[in-house]
Amino acid sequence: MSELKRFRLDGKEVPFERGQTILDAALAAGEYIPHLCHNPELAPHGSCRVCLVAVKGRRVASCTAMAAEGMEVESNSDEIRNIRRAVVQMLFVEGNHICPGCEKSGACQLQAVAYRLGILAPRFAHFFPRREVDASHPDLIIDFNRCILCELCVRASRDLDGKGVFAISGRGLASRLIVDSPSGKLGDSSLAFSDRAATICPVGAILPKHRGYEVPIGQRLYDRARIDQVGDPAADAREG
Amino acid sequence: MNPQPTDQVARVVSDSLVKWGRDPDHLLQHLIAVQHRCSFVPDEAVERLAAELGVTRSRIRAAVDFYAFLHERPRGDFDILFSDNITDRMVGSTCLMQRLCERLGVEPGVTRADGRVAVDFTSCTGMCDQAPAILVNGLAVTSLSPQRIDGIAELVEQGTPLGDWPSELFAVSDNIRRRGLLLSRSETEGAGLKRLLEEGPERALAQVERSGLRGRGGAGFSTAFKWRFCRESASVESYVVCNADEGEPGTFKDRVLLTSFADLVIEGMTICAGVVRARRGFIYLRGEYRYLIGHLESVLERRRAEGLLGGAILGKRGFDFDIQIHLGAGAYVCGEESALIESLEGKRGITRKRPPFPVTCGYKSHPTVVNNVETFLAAARIVELGGDWFRAQGTEQSRGSKVLSVSGDCASPGIYEYPFGTRVSQVLADCGAETPQAVQISGASGTTLSAAEFDRVIGFEDLPTAGSFMVLDQTRDLLDMVVNFAHFFAHESCGFCTPCRVGGALLRDLADKVAAGRACAQDLEEIRSIGGLMKKASHCGLGATAPNHLIDTLEKFPDVYRRRLRRSDYAPAFDLDAALSEARVLTGRTDAAAHLEEEG
Numbered sequence: 150m151s152e153l154k155r156f157r158l159d160g161k162e163v164p165f166e167r168g169q170t171i172l173d174a175a176l177a178a179g180e181y182i183p184h185l186c187h188n189p190e191l192a193p194h195g196s197c198r199v200c201l202v203a204v205k206g207r208r209v210a211s212c213t214a215m216a217a218e219g220m221e222v223e224s225n226s227d228e229i230r231n232i233r234r235a236v237v238q239m240l241f242v243e244g245n246h247i248c249p250g251c252e253k254s255g256a257c258q259l260q261a262v263a264y265r266l267g268i269l270a271p272r273f274a275h276f277f278p279r280r281e282v283d284a285s286h287p288d289l290i291i292d293f294n295r296c297i298l299c300e301l302c303v304r305a306s307r308d309l310d311g312k313g314v315f316a317i318s319g320r321g322l323a324s325r326l327i328v329d330s331p332s333g334k335l336g337d338s339s340l341a342f343s344d345r346a347a348t349i350c351p352v353g354a355i356l357p358k359h360r361g362y363e364v365p366i367g368q369r370l371y372d373r374a375r376i377d378q379v380g381d382p383a384a385d386a387r388e389g
Numbered sequence: 390m391n392p393q394p395t396d397q398v399a400r401v402v403s404d405s406l407v408k409w410g411r412d413p414d415h416l417l418q419h420l421i422a423v424q425h426r427c428s429f430v431p432d433e434a435v436e437r438l439a440a441e442l443g444v445t446r447s448r449i450r451a452a453v454d455f456y457a458f459l460h461e462r463p464r465g466d467f468d469i470l471f472s473d474n475i476t477d478r479m480v481g482s483t484c485l486m487q488r489l490c491e492r493l494g495v496e497p498g499v500t501r502a503d504g505r506v507a508v509d510f511t512s513c514t515g516m517c518d519q520a521p522a523i524l525v526n527g528l529a530v531t532s533l534s535p536q537r538i539d540g541i542a543e544l545v546e547q548g549t550p551l552g553d554w555p556s557e558l559f560a561v562s563d564n565i566r567r568r569g570l571l572l573s574r575s576e577t578e579g580a581g582l583k584r585l586l587e588e589g590p591e592r593a594l595a596q597v598e599r600s601g602l603r604g605r606g607g608a609g610f611s612t613a614f615k616w617r618f619c620r621e622s623a624s625v626e627s628y629v630v631c632n633a634d635e636g637e638p639g640t641f642k643d644r645v646l647l648t649s650f651a652d653l654v655i656e657g658m659t660i661c662a663g664v665v666r667a668r669r670g671f672i673y674l675r676g677e678y679r680y681l682i683g684h685l686e687s688v689l690e691r692r693r694a695e696g697l698l699g700g701a702i703l704g705k706r707g708f709d710f711d712i713q714i715h716l717g718a719g720a721y722v723c724g725e726e727s728a729l730i731e732s733l734e735g736k737r738g739i740t741r742k743r744p745p746f747p748v749t750c751g752y753k754s755h756p757t758v759v760n761n762v763e764t765f766l767a768a769a770r771i772v773e774l775g776g777d778w779f780r781a782q783g784t785e786q787s788r789g790s791k792v793l794s795v796s797g798d799c800a801s802p803g804i805y806e807y808p809f810g811t812r813v814s815q816v817l818a819d820c821g822a823e824t825p826q827a828v829q830i831s832g833a834s835g836t837t838l839s840a841a842e843f844d845r846v847i848g849f850e851d852l853p854t855a856g857s858f859m860v861l862d863q864t865r866d867l868l869d870m871v872v873n874f875a876h877f878f879a880h881e882s883c884g885f886c887t888p889c890r891v892g893g894a895l896l897r898d899l900a901d902k903v904a905a906g907r908a909c910a911q912d913l914e915e916i917r918s919i920g921g922l923m924k925k926a927s928h929c930g931l932g933a934t935a936p937n938h939l940i941d942t943l944e945k946f947p948d949v950y951r952r953r954l955r956r957s958d959y960a961p962a963f964d965l966d967a968a969l970s971e972a973r974v975l976t977g978r979t980d981a982a983a984h985l986e987e988e989g
Contacts, residue, residue: 195742196885198926208925213742235922239891273895273915274962298884316447317884318454320720320737322894324884327454329447331436 156220158182158202163216171211171222172200181377182224183233183262185240185351186299187212188381191308197299198236199262203229234266242273243322245280245294246352252361253353255369259297260352261376276322283328285336288358289347296326296354306346314340326354351381398433401426406441413442414753416735420452420459421676421716425527428468429460448736455737455883457511457719458527458676467506467545470524474513474638475829475873476796476859482521485538486510492542506545512721512877513638514677517796517859518564518803526551527679530558559680563645564803567819569790570782571766572806577652579697581660581773586703590664594620597768599776601788605763606632606724607831607855608930609787612764618748619665619756627756629662629670629710631765632729636675636721637832638877639857642792643762645804647674647681650766651688655712657765659698660772661758662710670712671752673729676719685714721881722931726759727751728883739885740929763792763856783809787848791856795820797829798862805858809848813838816847822860827867827946832857833874834934837867837941867949868904871942875900878935889932892923896936902962906953909960913950917943 153164156171158180165174170193175182184200187193195213202211203223211222223229240259248254280293298317303326306314318327330337340347347355366372370379405422409415416438423434430453439446453459471477471486490497490508500507516522519531523541528551530541537558544554565572585593598613619627631654635643646654658670672685689712692698702708715733717723723732727741730752751757760768767789771779780788787809793816796802800821807816817825828838830847831854838845838852845851861870879897884890899916902908920936927933942949966985973983 193742195928196887198887198928201926210928232922232926235918236887236926239887239895242895243887243891273891273919274898276894298890313445313447316445316451317737318447318451320455320722320884321879321882322884322890323454324890327447327450329445331446333450 154216154218156216156218156222158222159225163222165216169216171202171204171209171214171216171220173212174216175211175224176380181380182211183237183265183376184212185237185258185262185297186301188301188305188349188351190345190349191301191304194300194304197240197297199233201229201232201236208232230266234268235272237263237266237268238272240297241268241271242275243278244296245277251295251353252356253295255364255366255372257353257371258351258376258381261371264371265376278322280325283335284358285334286338286340286358287336288342289335289340290356290358291326291328291335292354292356293326294354295352297352298324298326299351301349301351302326302346302355305349306340306344309345312339312344312346314338314344314346395433398423398427398431399437402434402437402441411442413444414734416442416444416449417452417456417718417732418715418735420449420456421718424459424718428464428466429462452735452737455720456676456717457880459718463500463504464507465500465504466548467551468524468526469506469508469541469545470511470514471509472512472514472516472520472522472524473510473873473877474517474520475861475870476517476639477513477521478869478873479797479861479865480520482533485521485533485535488535489538489542492539493545505548511677511719512636512881513640515635515641515644515675516561517639517641517794519562520796524677525554527676528559529561529677529680531561561644561648561680563649564801565645565649566795566801566803567805567807569806569808570779571763571770571790571792572650572804575650575653577656577769577773579656579695579703581656581769581771582663582697582703584772585660585663586705586708590620593660593772594664596772596776600767600771600779601776601783602764602767602771602779603787603849604761605767605791605855606761607637607853609849609853612760612768615748615758615760616661616664619667619758622749622756624756626753627665627667628752628758629658629665629667630726630729630733630752630757630759631658631670631672631712631762632724632726632759633678633762634673634675634717634724634729635678635762636724636881637834637855637857638874639794639796639829639832639859640855641794641796642804642856644678644681646762646766646792647678647685651685652692653766653769654762655688655692655698655765657760657767657769658712659702659710660769661760661765663702663708665756665758667758668709668711670710671733672712672714673717673723673733674714675717675723679716682714682716689714720883721877722883722929725929725931728929729759730757737883739883740931761855784846784848784850786850791847791854793847793854793858794856795858795860797860798822798825798865799860807847810846812844812846813852814843816858817843817860820860822862824863825860826863826865827861827870829859829861829870829938830854830857832859833877834931834937837938837945839945867942867946868900868953871938871949872900872904874938878931882931882935886926886928886932888923888926889928889935892919892927893932893935895919896923896939898962900939902960903950903953907955907960907964908950908953909955909958911959913943913954 186197723738728738
């Protein structure tokens with residue numbers, strides 16, 4: 150049997166298997182690295198850049214970078230924390246995130262990661278984009294104001310549900326989530342309530358209908374414990 | 390607006406299917422054909438292509454929305470785009486655009502109600518040596534003057550079909566001012582290919598290795614190493630791609646190389662194919678150069694007839710290689726090799742995660758060599774004349790010569806070929822730049838040089854460059870350049886990663902805030918901070934180099950910023966007084982007390 154390989158994360162030894170990324174190995178070892186566009190059910194993506202770490206003076210997305218024997222990985226340095234905080238602050242000003250009025254508040258990964266990083270106020274100028282809400286589906290609603298373009302729904306629908314209901318359209322700041330249907334509306338698409346894509350949204354962009362605030366704010370997942378302690382099971386919207 | 394009759398759309402789609410087939414990889418080529426014939430991509434075409442190619446509608450719509458030259462709404466019979474590089478602005482492009490809009494009675498970006506014409510800006514079209522320039526339905530018209538603009542307005546008003554416009558309007562000059570190793574001769578007669586067949590691929594590759602040739606797109610990766618990597622891969626299928634997506638603002642040398650040295654470029658690709666055992670190749674030609682397609686197709690056709698391309702090249706059985714031209718559609722990011730491959734596969738040009746690199750996993754997941762136009766040209770000559778011929782020029786780390794695209798404030802803009810190691814001051818003297826204030830080298834993503842740095846040398850060890858060399862003289866306000874570049878990068882960000890997508894837009898707005906005289910010292914700190922973050926955290930080179938111009942000018946030309954700052958520690962991102970204007974209207978207030986005091 151081959152010896153288990155190890156790398157060091159902020160000085161702590163983390164075991165890993167061949168082909169494992171830094172982030173997956175860290176999470177498996179119970180070491181939290183903040184992340185948003187990553188979900189272990191899906192292939193690594195590397196777009197949100199929240200999970201950035203430093204390896205040999207270079208910054209890499211830990212969700213896509215492979216772990217290597219003896220590697221020194223820095224995740225909790227001032228530099229990396231500052232980068233992460235700025236990246237999350239960028240996501241907040243890009244969309245319209247009004248936490249107090251959001252059904253996902255307390256179970257939202259963006260909010261939880263922001264608290265974990267000590268973000269209590271906005272830093273950059275808000276773009277205040279005009280975005281729509283699509284309530285055409287019988288069981289689900291999309292509020293595009295809250296989409297952070299993590300592509301989890303895109304990937305889940307394509308790779309797990311075998312449907313391809315979602316895609317990212319446009320480019321730059323005008324990039325946006327679109328729905329594959331003749332009208333472009335969710336109600337005309339093949340998305341089903343039971344699809345993984347329907348529940349994987351880490352923020353409050355895709356939400357189930359016919360229920361609201363079933364778990365009172367203050368008693369929700371990340372109200373009860375920090376995201377670095379409980380991870381992201383709230384990726385399933387049915388969790389509260 | 391003239392809605393497209395269904396049968397016309399059906400015909401365009403079926404013509405395109407005949408030409409390109411039903412492989413979804415050619416989706417972008419179908420969309421370009423539809424756009425060209427209909428002036429937009431109608432829903433009808435989306436539905437048909439989705440059914441014929443077996444791809445989702447959303448994939449097609451996402452592509453239309455991504456590429457700047459594809460549109461969801463009609464652009465009109467004449468779609469006129471003004472090149473918007475700083476070098477165009479320096480010679481009055483904005484006034485000319487205004488003049489054309491006035492003549493035609495259109496607003497920029499809005500198709501005229503009768504569906505005749507739309508006028509808009511586009512990123513640099515690669516005509517900086519004969520700026521200002523426009524594209525009319527994708528074809529370049531250069532050296533614009535008020536008279537030319539009036540003539541064009543008349544042709545548009547009369548509805549003269551583009552084919553009947555005076556041909557001199559579409560003349561594009563090479564403007565080769567200085568010839569070195571590569572540009573001294575354009576003939577080939579297949580000499581490099583013959584050498585390859587006589588001596589075998591290992592010897593040819595050894596010559597490329599010996600030459601020290603590094604990629605001419607700017608990154609400078611060893612060409613021989615790339616070829617060897619691909620040659621030694623276990624894959625039975627591999628591809629050769631010529632990156633002719635010359636989108637870096639201020640670069641236009643590939644335009645000239647493809648115009649007057651196409652044989653050598655194609656020969657370089659064919660030699661590469663012989664070395665890596667590829668049977669198919671692509672020239673990914675930026676949409677702005679679509680006027681070159683006819684010329685390139687005829688060179689390909691002639692070479693096929695001469696036995697230099699196609700089946701059994703030069704009579705050697707099993708040496709089969711052919712080349713297709715794929716057009717781009719207005720996306721700077723596609724100059725990055727992995728985004729280029731995504732685009733070749735008919736997708737949005739999003740850069741891939743690396744590793745794996747294209748040499749191991751490229752087009753259709755097969756090993757793929759992607760080289761710059763100039764790299765293939767150099768490789769062809771190196772195999773013909775030997776590695777020593779090439780390495781005799783240049784420096785230890787940068788062998789051979791570099792073709793520069795010189796533009797801006799100089800007497801003789803155009804193409805200059807120098808040995809690597811040439812000083813910036815030498816280029817400035819040769820092109821007749823009399824009072825240069827700054828040189829922007831290697832394009833908007835490159836380095837801003839102040840006069841104190843003009844003794845620096847062009848080469849990978851000091852100033853690596855893809856060839857763009859823009860001169861700004863002492864009359865210029867460098868902030869105009871900064872604002873132009875900041876808008877460029879925000880427009881061209883692919884949107885995949887947060888730092889570039891959001892950071893680029895924040896930088897654009899901050900640059901505008903400085904230009905408007907509303908910025909404070911804190912804003913400059915924020916520019917540095919966001920710029921630093923983008924350099925460290927972006928997914929690809931676009932985001933990592935996008936803030937260079939801001940960071941460089943803040944350091945080297947601080948007065949450009951300082952003289953525009955408000956004398957205050959902090960100024961909000963929005964105008965507080967203007968924000969109250971709606972409230973003033975609603976309450977009918979016009980008195981002084983309904984305004985906020987302006988702080989000094």
